[in-house]
Amino acid sequence: MQEKIIILDFGSQYTQLIARRVRELNVYCEIHPFNHLPEFDESVKGIILSGSPYSVRQDDAPQVELSQFHNQYPVLGVCYGAQYFAHYSGGEVIPSTIREYGRANLQYIDDSHALLKNIPEGSQVWMSHGDTISSIPDDFEVIASTDTVRVAAYHIKESKTYGIQFHPEVTHSSDGKQLLENFLVDICGCSQDWTPDSFVESTIASLREKIGTDKVVLGLSGGVDSSVAAVLLHKAIGPNLHCIFVDNGLLRKDEFEQVLDSYQHMGLNVRGINARDRFISQLTGIKEPEQKRKIIGRVFIEVFDDAAHEVQDVKWLGQGTIYPDVIESVSVKGPSATIKSHHNVGGLPDFMKLKVIEPLNTLFKDEVRKVGRALGIDDIILSRHPFPGPGLAIRILGEITAEKVAILQEADAIYINNLKTSGWYDKVWQAGAIFLPVQSVGVMGDERTYENVICLRAVGSVDGMTADWSHLPYELLAKISNEIINNVKGINRVVYDISSKPPATIEWE
Structure with a gap:
């Protein structure tokens, strides 16, 4: 079972950055909204509580029941997470006399604690908070301070729970990566074995087990995500993967022919469909951007569905959905209003009765590229710039x-x-x-x-x-x-x- 760290998101702008830093240390982690808690099983090695734009003193502040994991798992509270533990354990959190934002230096460090191992006095950290922990309960101990913040870091005695008032995940915290590694390795006992090669091996095995001898259809776009998803599925199920590459007439010059050729050289079972006239005719006279997106999405599904029906007994739809899309679609405040309609995260029209398989839905973009390199995919595809789903339709302002x-x-x-x-x-x-x-x-x-x-x-x-x-x-x-x-x-x-x-x-x- 893959060991993991759970990051509980209280709405901080830095939450994804925490996850990226954890994964850079070859430890798998997942972000979950504080109000959509996951199952805490034996695979969980530790928990990180994120920051938040809220104050713990607000009536509508995010709250989570700490007893279900405190003293059961190692916990690191970051900024709001640290204040939350202190506040609900009987400490006091008050408004800062001055807003503490920007660089600061740790003037006092108790490096006898594993969290602060190899972190020198004077280490630069990044503060971003409007509240201060003014007093802590008797079973808490201060383990780091700055010249203006006495409780810059604390430890709850007889436990593996720590709180820090600064953000180790940002590059301005000069020893932030060391602190996170101390927590992950020395406190949580993570083995740091989550690598692109291990992801490829475990994902291919999981896909084989899940799909068996079923057939999968996948829409290729020429981009990094769908290409890597296709190669993973191909290595798992071979010719039972049927790829469809639709030319909507809105790709870059000669892109359809060039990318189709590269896919065929990769050994993928791919069919190219020229639907340029069908898309352009449907867009005639349309100027409004969201309307363009909806038309392109609808026509793509029609074309894709026609092609998919020509493959007998298809059970699955493969998608190149990546982790940021998943996070945004289940955010702290509910589905994000910023998701554009062409993302279509996990979405299918009712008439397409297919199960969805998303082999990349736990990866960030840079991780997808690393996995692609581990799979031996040509850098010409992996280094391609992101390209919008609706293509040049949203780079032609007004009528197309x-x-x-x-x-x-x-x-x-x-x-x-x-x-x-x-x-x-x-x-x-x-x-x-x-x-x-x-x-x-x-x-x-x-x-x-x-x-x-x-x-x-x-x-x-x-x-x-x-x-x-x-x-x-x-x-x-x-x-x-x-x-x-x-x-x-x-x-x-x-x-x-x-x-x-x-x-x-x-x-x-």
Whole structure:
């Protein structure tokens, strides 16, 4: 049985980051909302309580019954989690006299405690809280302090329960990784055996057991997630996996032919379907972004369902759903309103009577790539930038026509090729060209033009939840702009988007 750490989420912006840090230490963990507790069985090695935007003093503050796991499992309370334990054990939590946010240094450390092993005095930590633990119960002991926070860390005597007022998961906490490793290894006894290779081995065995000799259909997109999911399933059930790759007419230039060829060289049982005209005709006259998404989703399901019905006795639908999608769909406050309709997490129309299999639904994006490398998948696929489900439909602002798609494909191809030849493609998390619904005056030769505008977008990010615009060199932007204007008929102006997320989103629609 795979050992694991349970992270109880109280709504902190850092909860996923805690999980990422735990997994970087080769320990499997799961995030569960405080109000949707999992089953605590023998596979659980320890529990981490996250931070929260709430104060423990608020009437509507998140609450969890501590007795069901306190003294049964090692527990680490982080920020709100630490304050919660102190508050409900008889200590006092009060508003800070000044908001404690940013860098601080541990001036006192009792390194006789396993949690603080190899952490030096003066170690920098990251504070982010509006409350302070002013007093602790008699069975608590202070094990670290800063010059302004006396209870920066505590231990409950005769237990394996600890609380820390700072955030070890952020990079600003210089010894945060050491502290987490101390908790996971020395206190929880984790064996640190969760690696890409072990995931591949256990997942393939689990898929074989679960699916048996049943047939599975899976929709490939050309992206990392569906490709890795397909190879895992293929290694588990071989030709009983039937892959369907739909060309919706909204892919990048020549992408359908290139990706289909690469899939076939990987040995996948894949069928390509050209449905370009069907998608474009359904989108005629549609301008509203969410309506575009819904149409594309509906037509895709129709095309996919037609193809799936040609495979006899299919029992399962394979999906490339990854962990952030799952977390967002069951968040602390219920299903997140920010999920766009094309994510379709675990969703199927009623008429598709198939069971769902999601081999990647416990992995983050970077972990999917590591698993892909362990499976031997070509880096050309693994290094591909994320691409929106609706494709170029949401990079053409306003109404979609075949002419606009062709123009955008040409401009986008010039942009992406230049990023690759200049060495910038792998430095950027996601890039693409956007067709703007405006025209501007230009001069080409001796003639006045009134043509379209292309906007270039490139961002750096880890998981897409936040992103900063990429500072591409002016010389490279000038070269790309010149090539697009000179080679793509209908474009006479190129602009560059320098907005970050938040407040802007990565895509324009």
